[in-house]
Amino acid sequence: MVTSRALRATACAGCRLSILRGFYSLAGQSIRAPQACVRSSRYTRPNQQLRFSSQLVHESQTTTDGQSEIIKELLEQEEATGKNEVSAEAGVEVQESEVPWYLQSGTPNEAPKQLPQCQRLPNLPTSAPPILQPLMQQISIDLGIDDLSLLDLRKLDPPPAFGANLLMLLGTARSEKHLHVSADRLCRWLRSSYKLRPDAVGLLGRNEMKLKLKRKAKRAKLLGSANDENTDDGVRTGWVCVDVGSVEGCEEEVKTPRHENFVGFGRRTDRVRIVVQMLTEEKREEIDLEGLWSGILKRSGQAELATDGVGIEPSDGLPDKPSSPNTLDRVREGLAVKFGQVQTREMHTFARRMSKVEVPVSFDERQRVNTKATEESLLQDVRSGNYEMATNCLEQIAREGNSLQQDKCKLLVLKELRIRLEGLSREHAVEELGIQDSSEMNAFFVCFNRALSSFPGEFEADTRIWLACFARELGHREYPQSRLFALFEELESYGVKISAASYLRLLKGILRSDDGKGDYYGPSLAAAEMSSAILETMHDQGIEIIDEDILVSLQEVIAPECSGSGPPYSLSADSEETFELPSLTMSPMQYRLHTLIMTVDLPFFRDVSRMRLMDLYARHGHWKQFFEIFRMAPKQGQPQSANVYAFMFRSVAQKCNQKACMAVLRTWIPDLEAEKPAIKLEGDVGKAIEACLIISDPSLEQDALNSPDARGEWLSLWRRIKSSSGRDDPAL
Structure with a gap:
């Protein structure tokens, strides 16, 4: 029974035969493999008969009769199973191809899975x-x-x-x-x-x-x-x-016309x-x-x-929530409170003319009107010079405790004080600031100090720096160099932002000479240290200190001012570079700054900046540096302008040095004529060259009148200038 169940459990006929051979080999018998050909995808076993040789028959005599019966029973069951399978498949048409199942293409179509909601x-x-x-x-x-x-x-x-x-x-x-x-x-x-x-x-x-x-x-x-119970980490x-x-x-989108009043x-x-x-x-x-x-x-x-002209009221074409009666009641109540009366009429979307209703002025409106009147009165006091009244008004606003109004009024007063002081002449500004007695207790300073806040802003910092530098420029003895540097340290401690213009104004004020102290031979060591600290702060705040305006302004402010004999500086020995003009050497600080200007790779200086430096060097006798600034354009491959040429010729002519005038004319006239775009010998350039020609040959003008046929180096240049300018010349 166990053996028959094991055979029925195996679905493959080949497996059944293998099991049967295993059992049969125990008895010393052998079973031949069946001769059958596979014609379909399923294996069918034909009816088989076991044939035993004579030798096997003799050997089988040693086995018992019970074992032979069991083997026969198994063989009969196997044959019956094969016949049943063949009879079950006989009525089904086999339409499968000769290709094995593992090479057949075509997977079962699975139903598409639906996505979750x-x-x-x-x-x-x-x-x-x-x-x-x-x-x-x-x-x-x-x-x-x-x-x-x-x-x-x-x-x-x-x-x-x-x-x-x-x-x-x-x-x-x-x-x-x-x-x-x-x-x-x-x-x-x-x-x-x-x-x-x-x-x-x-x-x-x-x-x-x-x-x-x-x-x-x-x-x-x-x-x-x-x-920690706090969920926000x-x-x-x-x-x-x-x-x-x-x-x-x-791609198929229809382009809509653009609106001119686009907002967003x-x-x-x-x-x-x-x-x-x-x-x-x-x-x-x-x-x-x-x-x-x-x-x-x-x-x-x-x-x-x-x-587009459609009413705002909700309709069938525009889905919207209908206005509830409670909403309309609240709207009517709000309008009734605003106009001081109850309106029982319904709301309409059509415009109509309403009767004039006197609207009562609210408390906020009255306060706004009073604030505006106070500001106008305060500004009028400052403009008229009534600083005592302006100070009293500021104190009254401070006692009221309105911090916003107080800050606004202080800024207005500071702005108006600066505008008034800038509009005065130097003499009136001296009287306004009380510089004669050098006191800070006059009405202007009292009003100015009262308008300052506890924590200054950028505008207040700029205004304080401007007033301190302006007072020092006018000669106020309460504003020395140390006072300006103390103001800088105070504003730096507040962390207030200072503009680049205010920093430059501070540098000029500290390096400026004190009025009434005689000759000035340059800034002191203490002033240089203060200026270095300010420049370092500017650099830390991201302000470009190697700048054209800063370098030119510093060179102007550190230049010595001597009424009598100048400082003991020697003369330059190189006469070719100075065109026979005696050139004084610079102070060490000036020379270092000039070297920085000439060596640092900066954008090309503007004509105004170069002429400022040339004028400064010409007034102090630094002719070597004068012509170095003049040559900046050719060195950098830039064209020289007519204004710079005219300034150079005019500055040399003012020295009344004949050799220098002749040298600059012979050197720079060919370069002037080779400039692109070309520079004509007219206007300021022609007048400056004429001045140099007269210094070179004082009788040149008379010779041109007396001898029209005369030829010469300076006469030909003189006639060219006259012809270019279009002026009548009897010699022509």
């Missing part, structure tokens, strides 16, 4: 960009962002801050980790697939959140506050905004901007971006219909 994609809007469908597929299916919704903000007017033609996708992440991983993979997918540059705001890098939370837990453990945001950027719009953020463009808002479930419920933008779209649609 949370991963279904929203419908595409009209004229959708080509990237929108694969983007939503990537976000919802591949990244697993649930409850995806699409907001079409392309018709919003004015456009939102992201820009015009905006499409916004909103989705819910399953956790904070899923949020950041999905946003990171989305950015990588956009970069690799579409070559875009997405900007993810709020995205933490790989393992960044894990690292921050680990550090926070470690700090909390060290502080003994591991069980300062690391989790729950919100990542991925700005995909501007993509190509639909960004520039008008036909490209579409896509923004993906990824939030956790709690953050999405808290912020409710769908409700916010839906309300904005609703109001924008109503405004568009109203502009």
Whole structure:
């Protein structure tokens, strides 16, 4: 029985035969393999008869009769099973090919799986960009962002801050980790697939959140506050905004005409901007971006219909919530409170003429009027020079305790004081500041100090620096160099921002010579140290100190001013570079600054700056440096202007040095004529050359009149100047 059950359990006929052979071999017998050919995909066993040789018959005599019966029974059952299989398959038509089953193509068609409700994609809007469908597929299916919704903000007017033609996708992440991983993979997918540059705001890098939370837990453990009940850890945001950027719009999109009165953020463009808002479930419920933008779209649609001439009242064509009676009652009550009476008439959208109603002035309106009157009175006192009244008014405002009005009035007073002082002449400004007695207790300074605040701003700092430098320039003895540097340190301690112009004004004030102290041979060592500290602060604040204006201004302010004999500096021995003009050497500070100007790679100096330096060097006898500044243009490959040529010839002519005038004429006239664009010998250039010619040959003008046919180096140049300028010359 056991053997028969084992044979029936095996479905393959070959396996059954193998089992049978195994059992039969125990008795010393052998079974031949059946001779049958496979004609179908299933194996069918024909009716077989076992044939035993004589030798096997003799050997089988040693076996028992019970074993022979068992073997015969097994063989009969096997034959019966084979016959049943053949009879069952006889009625079925075999239409299979000769190809084995493992080489047959054609897999069973599986039914498509339906997406869950949370991963279904929203419908595409009209004229959708080509990237929108694969983007939503990537976000919802591949990244697993649930409850995806699409907001079409392309018709919003004015456009939102992201820009015009905006499409916004909103989705819910399953956790904070899923949020950041999905946003990171989305950015990588956009970069690799579409070559875009997405900007993810709020995205933490790989393992960044894990690292921050680990550090926070470690700090909390060290502080003994591991069980912190505060859910906001300062690391989790729950919100990542991925700005995909501007993509190509639909090709079939109809271009709408542009409006001239375009208002909104960004520039008008036909490209579409896509923004993906990824939030956790709690953050999405808290912020409710769908409700916010839906309300904005609703109001924008109503405004568009109203502009087209459609009434604002809700109709069947415009889905809107009807106004409830309670809402109308609240509107009527608000209007009744505003106008002081109860109106029982219904609300209408049509314009009508209303009777004039006297509206009572509110407390805020009266206070606004009083504030404006106070400001006008305060400014009038300052303009008229009544500083005592202005000071009393400021004190009265301070006692009232209105800090906003007080700060505003102080700024107005400071501005008006500066305007008034700048409009006065030097003599009147001296009287206004009380410089004769050098006192700070006069009415102007009292009013100015009363208008200062406890924590100065940028405008107040600039005004204080301006007043201190202006008083020092006028000779006020209460404003020495140390006072200006103390003011700089005070403002620096407040951390107030100081403009570059105020810094330059401070440098000039500190390096300036004190009036009434005789000859000035340059700034002292203390002044140089103060100036270095200010320059270092300017550099730390990002102000460019190697600048054209700063270098020229510093060179002007450190120049010595001597009424009698100059400082004991020697004369320059190189007469060729100075064109026979005696050139004095510079002071060490001036020479270092001039070397910095000539060696540092700066943009080409303007004509005004170069002429300022040339005028400074000519007045102090530094002719070597004078011509170095003049040669700056040829050295840098720039054309020399006519104004600089005229200034150079005029400066040399003022020295009345015959050799110098002849040398500069022979050297620079050919260069002047070779300039491109060409410089004509007329105007200021012609007058300056004429001055040099008269110094070179005092009888040149008389010779040109007396001898029209005379020829000479200077006569030909003289006639060319006269012909270029168009002036009548009897010698021509």
